[in-house]
Amino acid sequence: MTSTLTMAQTGKAVTEKKTFSRATSVSTDIKADPAIIWKLLTTASDYTRWNSTIVSLEGKIAPGEKIRLKSTLDPKRTFKLKVKEMDKKKRMVWGDAQGKRVYTLASKGNGETTFTMYEKIGSPMFPLYKKYIPSFDTSFEHFAADMKKEAEHIQNLKK
Amino acid sequence: MTTELFNEEFNGIAGQLKSFILRITASLHDAEDIVHDTYIKALEKLHTFRGDSSLKTWLFAIGSNLAKDNLRARKRWPENVTDICKQEAHANPAFFEEAFHISKTSPQAVFEIKEHIAFCFTCISKSLPLEQQLCLFLKEVYEFKVNEIAQILDNSEAMIKYYLYTGRAKMIQVFDGRCAIINKEGVCHQCSELNGVYNPKQRFQEEVMKIEMAREAENADKEHLFDLRMNILKALDPFESDAAALQLHHLEHNRNVMEKYS
Numbered sequence: 001m002t003s004t005l006t007m008a009q010t011g012k013a014v015t016e017k018k019t020f021s022r023a024t025s026v027s028t029d030i031k032a033d034p035a036i037i038w039k040l041l042t043t044a045s046d047y048t049r050w051n052s053t054i055v056s057l058e059g060k061i062a063p064g065e066k067i068r069l070k071s072t073l074d075p076k077r078t079f080k081l082k083v084k085e086m087d088k089k090k091r092m093v094w095g096d097a098q099g100k101r102v103y104t105l106a107s108k109g110n111g112e113t114t115f116t117m118y119e120k121i122g123s124p125m126f127p128l129y130k131k132y133i134p135s136f137d138t139s140f141e142h143f144a145a146d147m148k149k150e151a152e153h154i155q156n157l158k159k
Numbered sequence: 160m161t162t163e164l165f166n167e168e169f170n171g172i173a174g175q176l177k178s179f180i181l182r183i184t185a186s187l188h189d190a191e192d193i194v195h196d197t198y199i200k201a202l203e204k205l206h207t208f209r210g211d212s213s214l215k216t217w218l219f220a221i222g223s224n225l226a227k228d229n230l231r232a233r234k235r236w237p238e239n240v241t242d243i244c245k246q247e248a249h250a251n252p253a254f255f256e257e258a259f260h261i262s263k264t265s266p267q268a269v270f271e272i273k274e275h276i277a278f279c280f281t282c283i284s285k286s287l288p289l290e291q292q293l294c295l296f297l298k299e300v301y302e303f304k305v306n307e308i309a310q311i312l313d314n315s316e317a318m319i320k321y322y323l324y325t326g327r328a329k330m331i332q333v334f335d336g337r338c339a340i341i342n343k344e345g346v347c348h349q350c351s352e353l354n355g356v357y358n359p360k361q362r363f364q365e366e367v368m369k370i371e372m373a374r375e376a377e378n379a380d381k382e383h384l385f386d387l388r389m390n391i392l393k394a395l396d397p398f399e400s401d402a403a404a405l406q407l408h409h410l411e412h413n414r415n416v417m418e419k420y421s
Contacts, residue, residue: 032317033315033317035315035317035318035321036317036318036320036321039318039321040321043325046325049325049328049329049332153324154320154321154324154325155317155320157305157320157323157324159304159305159306159316
């Protein structure tokens with residue numbers, strides 16, 4: 001994550017534009033156990049139930065595995081992504097040749113977890129096609145809001 | 160704890176344990192074996208029971224582990240298991256011959272709609288991942304608390320909550336699409352079909368309205384209807400109920416069909 005990318009208020013996406021790349025980030029505090037957030041993040045078959053930005057997600061989310069994702073940003077396009085890194089309950093990275101998405105969870109120690117999603121896209125040819133790529137801001141904010149809502153519902157399940 | 164006291168306590172819990180294991184495994188034979196093995200294992204390990212949990216929690220932990228071992232290599236059932244098994248039953252003349260024989264000779268063969276509702280949930284819950292199915296039954300039917308389920312399944316309370324929430328959400332979604340009792344658009348009418356077969360003189364609409372879940376179908380939200388479905392299961396012991404012989408026969412049939420299904 002670039003040091004020049006600053007986090008705005010919780011849940012609000014921030015985008016940094018450069019000549020050959022664009023990076024978007026969102027962060028939100030969730031009052032839930034990191035294990036719950038991690039489980040939501042890594043269970044592919046359950047995404048469409050809670051995540052309004054995902055049209056479909058096929059495959060198994062595990063290190064080295066390939067997943068097929070369709071987003072509401074561009075429902076006609078299927079992104080074939082490789083799960084590149086998984087550090088349980090802390091960090092996950094998936095991506096393709098054009099970019100990578102990084103999820104991080106950081107426990108605040110008071111029953112709250114900071115969930116951050118960051119994506120950087122780019123290439124030497126980026127200036128030629130960047131105008132065709134829609135803004136990720138709203139989609140990122142919805143993703144984070146959906147994650148927060150779902151994880152807190154689960155956390156607050158009556159005992 | 161003395162062996163005598165343990166035996167007394169075990170006998171008080173065995174009925175619930177057996178019904179739980181039956182609902183998880185869908186096999187009368189396996190349920191009986193697992194309950195027996197639970198008793199033996201618990202007796203062997205009785206000296207290790209320190210009262211950190213209730214005896215019931217401890218016994219359910221042993222039984223659940225044995226059930227998980229039993230099911231580890233077996234496939235989960237599809238959501239439309241009742242459709243598949245219905246087709247197989249229609250193609251197998253012996254099924255209805257046996258069922259009618261049971262209905263004429265057994266005192267526990269009075270077909271009741273609510274018993275079929277409970278049977279149906281047992282079958283369809285086997286489409287969930289095993290952890291979700293276990294958690295759902297332990298909480299919603301056998302009324303364990305989240306922390307007790309965490310002890311039974313040796314998992315964190317966070318994960319138990321996740322399994323409960325997602326399992327419940329999945330079952331609500333499935334039954335909303337399938338069950339014609341709670342949704343006029345539902346694709347499954349087996350309760351009315353079988354009631355017509357076993358109780359031809361009854362009017363299904365009159366009978367089904369005796370069930371709270373059916374009465375509230377139009378006005379209640381889906382979460383409440385699910386709670387009412389769980390109330391039906393809570394109130395029924397699949398071994399002691401009025402339709403037990405009939406439903407166990409149906410369950411055995413479904414299990415055999417699913418063993419061969421790919």
